[in-house]
Amino acid sequence: MSLLKNLEWRYAVKAYDSSRKIKQEDLEKILEAISLTPTSSGLQPYKVLVVERQDLKDRISEGVSNVECARECSHIIIFAAWDRYTPERIDEVYNRMTKERELPEGRFASYTDFLKRAYYEGQDSEQNFAHAARQTYIAMGLALAQAAELEIGSTPVEGFRPEHVDEIFGLREQGYRAVSMIYLGYSDEERDWMRPMKKVRRPKDELIERY
Numbered sequence: 001m002s003l004l005k006n007l008e009w010r011y012a013v014k015a016y017d018s019s020r021k022i023k024q025e026d027l028e029k030i031l032e033a034i035s036l037t038p039t040s041s042g043l044q045p046y047k048v049l050v051v052e053r054q055d056l057k058d059r060i061s062e063g064v065s066n067v068e069c070a071r072e073c074s075h076i077i078i079f080a081a082w083d084r085y086t087p088e089r090i091d092e093v094y095n096r097m098t099k100e101r102e103l104p105e106g107r108f109a110s111y112t113d114f115l116k117r118a119y120y121e122g123q124d125s126e127q128n129f130a131h132a133a134r135q136t137y138i139a140m141g142l143a144l145a146q147a148a149e150l151e152i153g154s155t156p157v158e159g160f161r162p163e164h165v166d167e168i169f170g171l172r173e174q175g176y177r178a179v180s181m182i183y184l185g186y187s188d189e190e191r192d193w194m195r196p197m198k199k200v201r202r203p204k205d206e207l208i209e210r211y
Contacts, residue, residue, distance in 0.1 A: 003145065010148035011199060012155045013183065015191035018072040022184060026150045027075065030184070033146035034077075037139040041115060043093050045085065045132035046139070047176055049078040049169060056168065060181075063164030069155055074185035077143065078165060079136035080176040084128035085119035133179045140180055147184060157181040 027050070034048055051057060052075050061070035070076065082089065094108045119128055140156055147154045158180055165171070165178040187195050201207070 003149075006145060006148035008199060009151070010144065010154065011194055011197070013073075013153035013185070013187045013192055014066075014069070014155075014194045015188040016069055016072040016074070016153065016183065016185040017188040018185075020074065020186040022074045022152060022186075026152060027184075029150060030077075030143050030146045030152070033142045034139045037142050039135045039138065040131070041111075042097070043085075043090065043115075044135070045082040045089070046136050046179070047080050047174075048139070049076075049080065051076040051078065059168050060160070060165060063161035064157065065159035066155075066157075069183050072185070072188075073155070073183035075183075077182040077184065078169075078178055079140060079180045080166075080169075080171050080178045081129060081132035081136055083172070083175050083177050084125040085115070085123075085132070087116050087120055090115050090120075129177060133177075136179045140182060143182055147182075153185055153187045155183040157183060 031048070031050065037044075039045065051060065054071075057071055057073070057076060060076060061067045064070045090112050094112050097103075098105060098107050119131070123131075144154050144156060160178075160181060162178040165181075166176075169178075171178060189195060
């Protein structure tokens with residue numbers, strides 16, 4: 001299918017068939033789309049947790065609004081953003097970039113100095129986190145699109161307690177905070193009330209202004 005056909009096909013699954021699991025090769029394609037996602041200054045200021053174990057899905061479900069989806073989906077993908085930008089994190093990214101592109105050491109020093117002034121020195125940790133958190137939604141969008149291309153059902157999730165997920169995986173101690181999640185799997189056709197519904201969006205002439 002084309003991208004537009006994929007997006008027309010996808011919807012937020014409301015009930016998953018717990019007996020159907022995503023093939024590993026398809027999961028890797030979704031994760032590759034996340035890996036290739038563009039981010040501000042190429043920093044990728046987040047980590048991605050892929051949860052398949054049932055005991056962990058059950059624990060996550062204790063802090064979500066749709067308990068059954070969390071328990072019955074094939075996988076949960078969690079996006080956790082940096083709690084703040086630091087000189088060390090910025091240098092790690094650009095040192096790797098310099099090495100893999102076989103460029104002279106310090107090639108990006110003036111730019112990384114700018115990033116450190118703008119983020120680490122120029123913003124507090126909450127401003128840093130808000131900026132990093134926004135980057136995760138770009139990755140979420142591409143993951144949803146890739147899942148649709150594979151005809152894998154998905155549900156983007158903000159209806160959960162981030163601190164609950166942080167505690168399960170020890171994210172705060174690692175310098176991360178949970179932001180958003182995706183449930184992945186296959187719709188239970190008998191219980192998924194959203195499946196037969198017509199896709200409805202605002203008319204484009206209301207949504208889009210052209211100049």
